[in-house]
Amino acid sequence: MTSAFRELHVPVAGGSLTVQRRSGRGPTLLLLHYWGGSRRTWDPMLAHLDPQTPVASYDHRGWGRSNTLTGPFDLEQLAADATAVITALQTDVILVGHSMGGKVAQLVAAGSPSALTGLILIAPAPPDPPTTVTREFQHELAHAYDSRETVAAALDHVLTATALPTSVRSAVIEDSLSAAAAARTEWPLRGIAENITQAAERISAATTVIAGGRDLVEPVEVLRRHLLPFIPHAHLRVLDAVGHLIPLEAPMALAQQLTRNENRGNP
DSSP: OOOOOEEEEEEETTEEEEEEEEOOSSSEEEEEOOTTOOGGGGHHHHTTSOTTSOEEEOOOTTSGGGTTSOSOOSHHHHHHHHHHHHHHHTSOEEEEEETHHHHHHHHHHHTOOTTEEEEEEESOOOSSOOTTOOHHHHHHHTTTTSSHHHHHHHIIIIIOSSOOOHHHHHHHHHHHTOSOHHHHHHHHHTGGGOOOHHHHTTOOSOEEEEEETTOSSSOHHHHHHHTGGGSTTEEEEEETTOOSOHHHHSHHHHHHHHTSGGGGTOO
């Protein structure tokens, strides 16, 4: 029997986060979404996940239902929010972070929360920013979600390698436009360029990195050079013919990856 999702309100600086939680067997998969997404980014994948798998997700501060939470919106604050959620869940947790959420997850894991039993990074932003992250690139990126047209262009030419279903595409555009202005620009202007290699080197949790073979944002080679050397227990899996938005482009394949036995802390 599938457990129903219920809301958990977690106090954080400036207010609270609304966490959607489902109980089940084993550690809870705590899902952290990408820059431009929301907790519903995970819905297509959840449709393919074992219904007995416990999961929890929420909107980062400044995004979705959390867009009225005040800043700061930097990586340190997002990591503090995620740590507060882990504490509130009162159960073992496997932290799953996508893109920006993957960089947040690295900071959380570096703090070695006692409940953390594993780390799964999906097309993660690396701890060592590559040389392609220039100031010019950052300022261009800061305008990627200015309008429906710019979001659509990013989806078609950068973020995806396969077409998204119409309903999913509409939700992505809506989510990308929903952020508080300061939250929308914090990542491209600062977070993406922040070097967190010293933190990454402190990660002790078993770590799986899932990359898209056609990802233009975080290519496999970038992850090999700028992430894997800094996380002591990380190993890489590549999903062929998939772009950056793995939870939306390949939800079934991702669900299968998340339920593999080795992802439960035994790579």
